[in-house]
Amino acid sequence: MNNPSFNGLSQPEANHIQLYSDPELFELELERIFYSTWVFIAHESEIPEPGDFKTTFIGRVPVLLTRDDDSNIHVLLNRCTHRGATVCPNEQGNTKQFVCAYHAWTYDLDGSLNAVGLPSGYNEGEVDYDSLSLQKVANTGVYRGFIFATMSESARPFDEHIGGVKKYIDYYCDLSPTGEITVGTTGIYKQKYEGNWKIQLEGSVEGYHVWHTHKNAIDVMAREVPLMKDYPRLPVKAYDLGFGHNIIENYTLTEEQVHQRWPADFIDSLVKAHGRQRAMDALKHRFNLVIFPNFALLEYHVRVIRPLAVDRTEVRTYHTSLVGAPEQMNQRRVREHEFFYGPAGFGGPDDYVIFDRIQQGYDAWGSQWVLFNRGYKSEQTDADGIRSGAHTQETQQRAPYYEYRQLMGISGTENKLEQLIPGAGRQGSQ
Amino acid sequence: MMDQQQAEQFLYHEVRLLDQREYLQWRELFGSTGVYWVPSNDTEADPQHNCSIIYATGQQLDDRLTRAGSGHFWADQPPIKSVHTVSNVSIEPISDSQVRLFANQVIYLFRENDQRRDVPLEILPATSTYTLSETAGNWQIDLKKLSLLQADGYLPLLPAFI
Numbered sequence: 001m002n003n004p005s006f007n008g009l010s011q012p013e014a015n016h017i018q019l020y021s022d023p024e025l026f027e028l029e030l031e032r033i034f035y036s037t038w039v040f041i042a043h044e045s046e047i048p049e050p051g052d053f054k055t056t057f058i059g060r061v062p063v064l065l066t067r068d069d070d071s072n073i074h075v076l077l078n079r080c081t082h083r084g085a086t087v088c089p090n091e092q093g094n095t096k097q098f099v100c101a102y103h104a105w106t107y108d109l110d111g112s113l114n115a116v117g118l119p120s121g122y123n124e125g126e127v128d129y130d131s132l133s134l135q136k137v138a139n140t141g142v143y144r145g146f147i148f149a150t151m152s153e154s155a156r157p158f159d160e161h162i163g164g165v166k167k168y169i170d171y172y173c174d175l176s177p178t179g180e181i182t183v184g185t186t187g188i189y190k191q192k193y194e195g196n197w198k199i200q201l202e203g204s205v206e207g208y209h210v211w212h213t214h215k216n217a218i219d220v221m222a223r224e225v226p227l228m229k230d231y232p233r234l235p236v237k238a239y240d241l242g243f244g245h246n247i248i249e250n251y252t253l254t255e256e257q258v259h260q261r262w263p264a265d266f267i268d269s270l271v272k273a274h275g276r277q278r279a280m281d282a283l284k285h286r287f288n289l290v291i292f293p294n295f296a297l298l299e300y301h302v303r304v305i306r307p308l309a310v311d312r313t314e315v316r317t318y319h320t321s322l323v324g325a326p327e328q329m330n331q332r333r334v335r336e337h338e339f340f341y342g343p344a345g346f347g348g349p350d351d352y353v354i355f356d357r358i359q360q361g362y363d364a365w366g367s368q369w370v371l372f373n374r375g376y377k378s379e380q381t382d383a384d385g386i387r388s389g390a391h392t393q394e395t396q397q398r399a400p401y402y403e404y405r406q407l408m409g410i411s412g413t414e415n416k417l418e419q420l421i422p423g424a425g426r427q428g429s430q
Numbered sequence: 431m432m433d434q435q436q437a438e439q440f441l442y443h444e445v446r447l448l449d450q451r452e453y454l455q456w457r458e459l460f461g462s463t464g465v466y467w468v469p470s471n472d473t474e475a476d477p478q479h480n481c482s483i484i485y486a487t488g489q490q491l492d493d494r495l496t497r498a499g500s501g502h503f504w505a506d507q508p509p510i511k512s513v514h515t516v517s518n519v520s521i522e523p524i525s526d527s528q529v530r531l532f533a534n535q536v537i538y539l540f541r542e543n544d545q546r547r548d549v550p551l552e553i554l555p556a557t558s559t560y561t562l563s564e565t566a567g568n569w570q571i572d573l574k575k576l577s578l579l580q581a582d583g584y585l586p587l588l589p590a591f592i
Contacts, residue, residue: 187470187481190584215502220493319481331478338481339490342470343585344592346497349505353587360546 008412013373026310034059040295043183174282176322184318195359197307204296207391238396240387244292244403300337445514498590
């Protein structure tokens with residue numbers, strides 16, 4: 001498993017620029033991360049009806065997600081088992097079957113091959129329908145409608161993999177009186193940036209930049225949510241949830257603030273549906289959650305990160321709506337999401353231009369380390385092994401790399417920052 | 431009523447203000463109730479229930495104006511320059527003092543003087559619909575809807591107003 005040329009490139013307090021700029025290492029990431037662990041595929045609400053389908057990717061692999069006539073979900077490789085063309089060219093839609101455009105090989109919604117073109121040209125035994133279904137991924141797992149898949153038989157059990165993040169997914173979905181959300185049906189921003197995929201992974205839980213990079217947005221948001229003015233000083237934390245997953249709390253409202261923030265009838269509907277405790281948990285907690293390696297859940301959207309090349313990444317922002325919530329709540333979620341995100345939002349574009357600039361900066365090889373040491377020395381570890389720090393520190397960005405180093409087989413990772421950069425850390429804390 | 435030449439002149443003036451970054455003057459065309467709408471994904475979807483690229487009126491337009499001049503609009507540093515060309519203009523009268531205009535637009539965006547030096551020229555073809563109202567000889571925008579051909583595709587980072 002070990003690849004000696006990459007040893008030492010990821011350390012507890014810093015990553016080497018090669019981790020973000022080496023095409024060979026990128027290929028190894030696809031193999032050892034995207035084709036080995038659990039990857040987010042889609043949400044069930046994107047394919048609500050029998051016959052609905054959606055295409056997406058696991059790493060570079062084109063994938064077809066379908067719902068069959070019995071409402072079962074299938075994650076299939078979008079590749080005809082004859083000559084290999086993708087059998088479905090659309091992003092989403094509804095169909096009874098998939099007919100390959102080349103020789104009319106025809107597949108059912110569960111991927112089974114039910115017909116081939118001009119079948120009489122095949123002799124007995126030349127086409128074995130049973131073994132020529134669309135290939136399925138090795139395994140799928142679903143939690144509260146979020147569908148994950150893995151290409152590897154040896155990925156850890158799904159329940160174990162997401163055990164530490166379930167609580168937060170519950171908070172998120174319980175903001176709906178029915179406990180259900182829709183993902184992407186009310187808008188998807190589709191963007192690319194000229195930088196490595198891990199920059200967005202780290203950037204999805206970035207508490208340190210908010211007050212500066214997003215000053216425009218904060219100024220406007222503080223009119224509605226005054227505590228945003230004090231963002232850097234809020235008493236909230238960030239956590240390493242294990243297996244590379246992590247979370248940053250944005251703000252946690254008191255019960256009084258909950259009543260200021262949300263209309264009374266909405267609060268009542270949640271209390272009635274879920275009971276007081278669950279309703280308040282959902283109403284109080286605002287956070288960004290990262291599920292390693294390609295998924296983030298933010299206040300109003302699901303973010304999906306797709307690596308295209310070592311220096312090129314696609315990010316899709318799927319807006320979420322609350323099933324059963326008052327119409328004005330969901331309209332507000334539309335306005336507040338589009339305010340910040342998308343190519344003309346008040347926040348997102350500034351992040352992407354910075355991601356581009358970070359990638360450009362890796363070419364300045366005279367300076368070789370990307371630092372994540374903020375708050376390392378004061379980081380807490382609780383009895384369950386959960387690491388935590390203040391939200392503007394970098395515990396949450398160090399978190400993915402414990403899992404990353406494991407999956408990538410990168411050793412030689414016990415160097416202190418002072419050993420990597422002579423003199424670093426000498427000036428004390430600030 | 432507005433004749434063909436007046437309609438064309440109005441649109442030329444409106445997009446020239448954008449290209450010259452005379453945003454304050456441009457914003458004044460919308461008054462306090464005009465809506466500036468750039469839909470995302472399905473350009474026919476209801477903007478109250480679906481996210482747009484921009485859906486702004488009143489205070490939201492003022493906030494964009496503030497952002498444009500704030501020094502914290504990092505995606506616009508160095509500034510994104512634009513050229514708009516407008517064509518295929520047609521007029522649909524609504525009443526004596528209201529018209530709807532249809533026009534095609536091609537918007538070119540370019541960020542020069544970037545350290546990368548090879549920032550691509552972005553070309554954004556679009557259809558546009560304007561609803562205009564006249565008071566005392568002045569035409570104001572009730573609605574500008576700009577439907578980008580790539581509304582459901584990848585878009586470059588955009589200036590405050592496009």
